[in-house]
Amino acid sequence: MSAGLKLRKAVEENNPLQVMGTITAYAARMAEQVGHKAVYLSGGGVAANSLGMPDLGISTAEDLLVDIRRITDVCSLPLLVDIDTGFGGAFNIARTTRSLIKAGAAGFHMEDQVAAKRCGHRPNKEIVSQQEMVDRIKAAVDARTDENFVIMARTDALGVEGMQSAIDRSNACLEAGADMIFPEAMSKLEDYKYFREHVNAPILANITEFGQTPLFSCEELGEQGVDIVLYCCGAYRAMNKAAETFYRDVLEKGHQRDVVEIMQTREELYNYLGYHEYEQKLDQLFAEGKEK
Numbered sequence: 451m452s453a454g455l456k457l458r459k460a461v462e463e464n465n466p467l468q469v470m471g472t473i474t475a476y477a478a479r480m481a482e483q484v485g486h487k488a489v490y491l492s493g494g495g496v497a498a499n500s501l502g503m504p505d506l507g508i509s510t511a512e513d514l515l516v517d518i519r520r521i522t523d524v525c526s527l528p529l530l531v532d533i534d535t536g537f538g539g540a541f542n543i544a545r546t547t548r549s550l551i552k553a554g555a556a557g558f559h560m561e562d563q564v565a566a567k568r569c570g571h572r573p574n575k576e577i578v579s580q581q582e583m584v585d586r587i588k589a590a591v592d593a594r595t596d597e598n599f600v601i602m603a604r605t606d607a608l609g610v611e612g613m614q615s616a617i618d619r620s621n622a623c624l625e626a627g628a629d630m631i632f633p634e635a636m637s638k639l640e641d642y643k644y645f646r647e648h649v650n651a652p653i654l655a656n657i658t659e660f661g662q663t664p665l666f667s668c669e670e671l672g673e674q675g676v677d678i679v680l681y682c683c684g685a686y687r688a689m690n691k692a693a694e695t696f697y698r699d700v701l702e703k704g705h706q707r708d709v710v711e712i713m714q715t716r717e718e719l720y721n722y723l724g725y726h727e728y729e730q731k732l733d734q735l736f737a738e739g740k741e742k
């Protein structure tokens with residue numbers, strides 16, 4: 451079953467589907483083993499984690515592809531990827547689409563911001579015309595080499611032009627062949643319901659911390675008709691806070707004894723990695739040589 455089909459099935463079977471942001475291959479392994487059904491690669495996450503840069507359209511498709519391949523190599527869950535504005539014109543979007551499929555991604559979301567984009571929860575966003583966004587979607591649909599690969603249109607119009615524009619843009623994208631819709635930065639719970647009633651396709655709610663959207667629960671969102679709940683950066687933020695605590699504590703105290711309790715143990719790490727199985731394999735493979 452292709453990754454895209456896996457994602458479509460997961461959306462159908464889970465109401466709503468929780469999609470977990472996993473910034474690294476190891477985090478994806480953890481999310482899978484904890485029991486999640488789908489994972490996500492955040493554009494802001496790649497910029498911050500892999501490049502040490504802000505989410506302002508600085509990363510390239512190749513930056514993303516490196517992280518995608520690492521994740522799909524070790525995690526069998528469908529991976530949804532944030533491709534910002536698609537990394538250029540129609541031919542670039544086509545290339546991005548094909549490269550993501552080859553790298554094993556299940557789908558992407560592409561947005562209607564201008565190329566010099568901002569995080570969706572920041573002020574002063576600018577969006578391209580509806581026609582330009584429709585052309586972006588058409589380029590991706592036309593380039594798709596797996597018809598089940600999910601093309602999700604993200605619209606940042608709500609905070610710029612209002613609800614009606616977000617609905618109109620989403621419907622235009624669906625007509626152009628998009629499969630799912632991501633209305634960015636909703637602030638009211640009932641807006642999801644209204645939006646879903648006017649957009650006949652699965653919709654994603656991005657429940658990102660410290661942004662415009664309150665931390666609605668999965669149950670509350672499900673009641674509004676939301677199909678997918680995205681936790682794009684939560685685990686990453688938690689990891690970063692823990693790392694910062696470690697750095698500060700060791701600097702201040704000259705030892706790490708007080709922060710050991712917030713750490714994952716060596717054994718836990720090894721279990722997620724299958725370290726002991728690897729070791730056994732190594733011993734089996736080279737047993738003969740050792741006996742001599």
Ligand SMILES: C[C@](O)(C(=O)O)[C@H](CC(=O)O)C(=O)O
Nearest residue numbers: 492493494495569570658682
């Ligand atoms: C979804 C998002 O594009 C991301 O990069 O993960 C960001 C998340 C965030 O900044 O909290 C977004 O623009 O919403």
